[in-house]
Amino acid sequence: MATVDPVRYPIGTFQAPERFCAKEAQEWIAAIRELPSALRAAVAGLNDEQLNTPYRDGGWTVAQVVHHLADASMNAFLRTKWGVTEDCPTVKPFAEGEWAKTADARSLPIEPSLSLLDGLHARWAALLESMTEADFHRMVCPEGASKAMPLYVLTALYTWHGKHHTAQITSLRKRKGW
Numbered sequence: 129m130a131t132v133d134p135v136r137y138p139i140g141t142f143q144a145p146e147r148f149c150a151k152e153a154q155e156w157i158a159a160i161r162e163l164p165s166a167l168r169a170a171v172a173g174l175n176d177e178q179l180n181t182p183y184r185d186g187g188w189t190v191a192q193v194v195h196h197l198a199d200a201s202m203n204a205f206l207r208t209k210w211g212v213t214e215d216c217p218t219v220k221p222f223a224e225g226e227w228a229k230t231a232d233a234r235s236l237p238i239e240p241s242l243s244l245l246d247g248l249h250a251r252w253a254a255l256l257e258s259m260t261e262a263d264f265h266r267m268v269c270p271e272g273a274s275k276a277m278p279l280y281v282l283t284a285l286y287t288w289h290g291k292h293h294t295a296q297i298t299s300l301r302k303r304k305g306w
């Protein structure tokens with residue numbers, strides 16, 4: 129197995145589940161519901177200089193990671209919503225590096241993104257909570273991908289994604305002694 133950079137991947141890379149498991153789905157939903165408060169705890173007490181520190185050499189700053197989570201979760205929510213309301217809709221990827229460079233993701237304080245995540249994850253968790261096993265097997269078709277993705281894999285992916293970026297911040301704090 130190739131080694132991964134533990135600073136960049138503090139919880140490891142995403143491993144897609146091979147099949148749907150209702151118990152696991154409950155854990156994903158709980159994690160998605162809790163992400164906004166986990167992220168708030170991860171950034172609590174950081175000053176502007178700390179927020180503007182890259183979490184790794186050449187990486188995004190802590191503030192950019194927070195704004196990126198808002199960008200990614202918005203996309204994930206829309207993909208989920210499309211997936212439950214249409215048959216195998218094509219879903220568009222987003223150029224996350226470019227999204228992280230626009231003014232709203234570069235120069236705003238983090239509070240607007242934290243507030244957005246509060247509301248968005250409450251909506252998203254409620255949507256996921258309402259989904260049946262059949263709903264979790266509904267597919268979305270990522271543009272340019274060779275195969276469709278079931279919503280349970282998408283949900284697992286974004287559960288990992290929230291923890292992944294939160295851990296980038298908490299591991300930076302640990303390394304820095306903040």
Ligand code: NI
Nearest residue numbers: 196200289293
């Ligand atoms: Ni990301």
